[in-house]
Amino acid sequence: MSGVTLSKAVKQYGDVQVIHGVDLQIDHGEFCVFVGPSGCGKSTLLRMIAGLEETTDGTIEIGKRDVTKVDPAERGVAMVFQTYALYPHMTVEENMGFGLKMNGHPKAEISEKVGEAARILKLDPYLKRKPKALSGGQRQRVAIGRAIVRGPEVFLFDEPLSNLDAELRVDMRVEIARLHKDIGATMIYVTHDQVEAMTLADKIVVLRAGKIEQVGSPMQLYSDPDNKFVAGFIGSPSMNFVEGLAEEGAVSVPAFDGTKVSTSVALPAAGQKVLVGLRPQHLLIEPASEGAKVDLSEQLGGVAYSYLVCPTGERVIVETKGEDVPVSDGTVSVTFDPANAFFFDANTEQRLR
Template identity: 55%
Template sequence: MTKEARPTSLTLTDVRKSYGSLAVIHGVDLTIGEGEFVVFVGPSGCGKSTLLRMIAGLEEVTDGEVAIKGRDVTDLDPSDRGIAMVFQSYALYPHMTVRDNLAFGLKMSRTDAAEINRRVGQASAILKIEHLLDRRPGQLSGGQRQRVAIGRAIVRKPDVFLFDEPLSNLDAELRVSMRIEIARLHRDLGNTMVYVTHDQTEAMTLADRIVILRDGRIEQVGTPRQVYEDPANTFVAGFIGSPRMNLLEGTWSEGVVRVGDAPLPAPALQATLADRTPLTFGIRPEHIQISTEGVDGLPAVVEFSEYLGGTCYIYCRLAEGQVVTIESRGDLQPASGDRIRLEFPPVRSFLFNTDGVRVR
């Protein structure tokens, strides 16, 4: 089944959240397809975890509707919504074995013992933790504990999995391996998954679609490629990508953008702009071409560079003071103080108006 043909799994309709007079979620509308992996990403305080907790029923919805598989669950208890949640903290019972931790929720719901054993066996096999079933959480590594927490969600057979920054407590190497495990889990189970993170690498590698949030509002929804290659505004352009997109202040003049006295070729536009219109010119670090010879291109002075093996990040300053970051994968590594020239392919460039909205 194509993504376009997927039935709806989760729908948010004009969802709002306020604490007294303080509004933190401002009319969010979102539809998530059956089996889709959607990641909420944004800076701290943008509302991503609050929105996830509203889906889970852990935060009351001030206004709007949450529906799961066409059923209005806005006012239902978390246990009645058909969801299972994995938190940043593992929240395992330390006195129980892994087996008992996995089974606890099913026992509380009076599930048949044979069914409990079947589900625990199935979940532990999926997560490759069969050899850990008789251990207690204190005898496990951080990655093993997180697998158990995920297994506890799997045994519930939910309609929707909710992940709230589940890898934040792990070291960098373990985060990579667990990210692969979660991607494999989604492939094998096929359940709808909604995942919250502040880590854009997790968002870009895991998501079918990314929801980028700022100040309780959705800034853009799209595939990882769409939000990276076709940002809707300067916030998305600057937030997605590391190093961030270069955003240079300039002015429209006779078909080019002038940054200081230098004309930069502009991308093809459908919009008509008046001369002297203020604009922001955007280009990603890996798309800037650099040269140490010749007279073409925008002159810049190298401030410093970072050699990272296969990649070199070069930080330079333009004549009028704006800073540009370049990502080079060649052998070129200019030294501080070197004078270089920068070329900006128009097809790789973006323009934004003074409100930060993309000009097309």
């Protein structure tokens, strides 16, 4: 079994600690995505698993084997980088089989493994081509194929789609999801794009400043975030946050004409500030003589986004369906179903439950 276990993993560069005692269990066959803003430590953590970064403290196990101090080549992992790193003078077939050739594998075995990888990735027609004759998406498939032929226990992807245009990114997301389904290997994938995380992952690990904020399935993180950071990071467009004031069993929301939201969550003392989180699709708007001002509306076809400025100065985004989009500089009233509201401590930003 080729699961991955991190126990109190730490990474320091001199006096600067960038990974802070991470504990994580990735089961065999899981597609796990590390997601978070730039500088959160997701690529560093992946490189620690690969052995490309030394682990300062703690342990890393792959398939129940402690690999913390093991050479990268002996860890049973294969890494796909953001850059394709293909040899320009070699054909697709030669690029994919080069690692096996250098390790002295027989030609027949190399040919068989390259052929199988090419079949999985639909690269059969391109085996005799050189990288310059391929599109960006095809080159990335070759890089993935090079990893497949090694037969690793764990695949590691470090933002592999960042260099592709929007359409190719969608195509390659589908390709990688299909690859995981076909071969069933453990995969760990790093991205800053939460859409990639939501569409690919069995398990998402949300990182911030070298620490894990929350681990769960895409829908667990979307529907039950532990804190404001996770709530705002998972979901597109991001969740709206406005200030509320705690009352007895309710929260009043000045941004929405003082609307009172009854709730059973444990609130702070009356009069204390509470952050109220609402997703754009959960806000309802109607033309009104008073209320929030429509700063801008974007019509994207079947869906539209309206950017509102509330009387309090707070800004929110509202998602609407169809063609009935409020005009810029218009005024609207804003309502919502209290069942869709999330509440967060204004100081710690932790979810109130």
